[in-house]
Amino acid sequence: MIAMKHVKSLKELAEDIELVALCDINIENMKNVLTLWNPSSDIKLFTDVSLFLQSDIDLVVIATSTDSHVGITKQALEKNKHVLVEKPLSLSMEEARELHQKAEETNKIVAVSLQTRYLSQIQAIVKAKQTGEFGKLYYGTVTVRWNRNKEYYGKSPWRGTWGRDGGVLLNQCIHYIDLLQLLLGDVVSVYGVGGTYRHPIEAEDLGMALLKFANGSVGIIEGTTTVYDKNLQTSLSIFGENGYVALEGERLDDFKYWKFKNQNEMDLEIQNQIEEISHTKMYKDIVSAIRSGSKPYVSIETTLKTHEIIFAIYKSIQTGSTVTLPLERYSTIENMDK
Structure with missing residues (x-):
């Protein structure tokens, strides 16, 4: 729960x-x-x-x-x-x-x-972007290769339905799609493919997408809950003209690669900052925002973009065509009986 x-x-x-x-x-x-x-x-x-x-x-x-x-x-x-x-x-x-x-x-x-936005390792990548370590951004990838068994979907009958829940992209992948948008910026178009391969659910248990960003970079998304018989891999990678980073581990707690033109190796301080996902930093930020009258890092203003990307992918899967953003309207109910 x-x-x-x-x-x-x-x-x-x-x-x-x-x-x-x-x-x-x-x-x-x-x-x-x-x-x-x-x-x-x-x-x-x-x-x-x-x-x-x-x-x-x-x-x-x-x-x-x-x-x-x-x-x-x-x-x-x-x-x-x-x-x-x-x-x-x-x-x-x-x-x-x-x-x-x-x-x-x-x-x-x-x-x-x-x-997940609050993780120290994510903030280290955000800082590298802000200070220009990447140079021109080329592309980024996220992979979510997970297992969800029939008990997971059976325990709550609303899971995996278009009218009440959505599929792997909207549920399991949303954190990592959010990070891709956070690091590469606004998306201008998406092309998606996906479907239901393993589970007796309405929504997709496998989805992939190609994203084009306003800054010219490209994003690749792969997400699934069909992996046999346990979670296999979660990863986030960002590539630019002067360097690249790659995080792996189910909680993105393994810096697989950290390489930049102006840095021979990852700073020890960054290595020591790696932490597991929790809600604590988020709550601290929200409490601070309430007291100061400001907006938290995960305010609806900034998270709308992530939802828009996923809804655009769904629309692309549904229509079989590229979808441009901004997305005027979309509801998962449109996918019912498709």
């Missing part, structure tokens, strides 16, 4: 963040959270989200099925709450933009849980 990962990070920040209420239609889920947090705490429990949102809450964390994200986020904004919503934000481009507009109108933060 993804909510437990959030709670673990919140517990690390217990001196700065108070967990005041939980809401779930499953009482046992909330009891599990209480056990992890503090069984004797006086956290309020709700099964009705409307009553839950009447509580004295600053930040609402939404870790429900994807199809419910938009509705709960709107309700929270209407009650003047800041929101952190699990990825993906929505199943349609129009609804994602509506949430952005609603956040602006209410002057509240809507952040999307793309916590």
Whole structure:
């Protein structure tokens, strides 16, 4: 349950963040959270989200099925709450933009849980880009070669459906597509291929795409949950005229290559910064943004682009043609019965 990962990070920040209420239609889920947090705490429990949102809450964390994200986020904004919503934000481009507009109108933060951005190793690559170490950027690649078994999809019947969830690109690959966009910039066109190969689901369990960026660089995406019989590889690579970097490992915690014209080897400081993915830095950033009235690193403004790329790939797979951005409209429901 993804909510437990959030709670673990919140517990690390217990001196700065108070967990005041939980809401779930499953009482046992909330009891599990209480056990992890503090069984004797006086956290309020709700099964009705409307009553839950009447509580004295600053930040609402939404870790429900994807199809419910938009509705709960709107309700929270209407009650003047800041929101952190699990990825993906929505199943349609129009609804994602509506949430952005609603956040602006209410002057509240809507952040999307793309916590991989905060990794020290990712920030080292961002810094290398900002300081010109790469020179002209040529291309970048992401690979997500994972296994998801029938129990994974069977445990939650909404998984892998077009109406409630989407496939491997929108769920497993979204963090890494987000990093590609973060490092290479705005995308101008995409061409995608994909389909359902192994699992009895509606959405794709294998997807690939070729991206063209505004700066002239190219991106390659490969994502699948069909690998037998366990996760095989996750990687991110960026290549430029004066150097290249490559991260591997399921959590991108292995600097496979770090080579630049002006650097003989990776700085020891960077090697010592490599860390595992967690939500803690993201929460620190969001709390700071709430207090200062600024925007967090994963604000809806910056994460909309990632969703737009994936929706454009879906549209390309559906139509068999190249799709240019910006993408005016798209919903995963368009893929139902295709």
